[in-house]
Amino acid sequence: NAGVTQTPKFQVLKTGQSMTLQCAQDMNHNSMYWYRQDPGMGLRLIYYSASEGTTDKGEVPNGYNVSRLNKREFSLRLESAAPSQTSVYFCASTLQETQYFGPGTRLLVL
């Protein structure tokens, strides 16, 4: 039981490049979330998925897209990366109102 896993752990992109951050959970949770963490700002919600086949925007969705591929997987895509998207990205899933977090992906956009 690995919990919530994220790949990659670290990535460097050039401005304008695209990439997909992967997230998977093996806890059979319905809801999944993507957050970004920036210094002094806590975690801010990018997108979430209440169940397979549904996604909703969070606080900071601009520049991102998501796909809830199945119940286990929830991916985050940056179509054209910008330096402002340099951040640490966390995926989470929820069971009984409690969120469980992955280890994070550290993204640097040059």
Add this chain to the structure above:
Amino acid sequence: AQSVTQPDIHITVSEGASLELRCNYSYGATPYLFWYVQSPGQGLQLLLKYFSGDTLVQGIKGFEAEFKRSQSSFNLRKPSVHWSDAAEYFCAVGAGTGRRALTFGSGTRLQVQP
């Protein structure tokens, strides 16, 4: 919309001393409240949570928190801090449905002096 305030950005305590981290929230109904800890380069680990019932909640690693509705607070405490407690601590409030995400405070960084 809910919000969370952690007034202390950075706190330094001596090993063995007691600790209290402050958290104030804004929410119209009874909130779901959480404390998470994040060690450098790591993800967030749940310390404790409050949904209802006893307002004094026990968590892992010897932490506890008390929900005070009248003060809209959920402060985290530990009677004796260990060097391994050095980390960043986040308070969060949930709207109470599985579809809604948590709202986090900006965090308090704890430094422990030997």
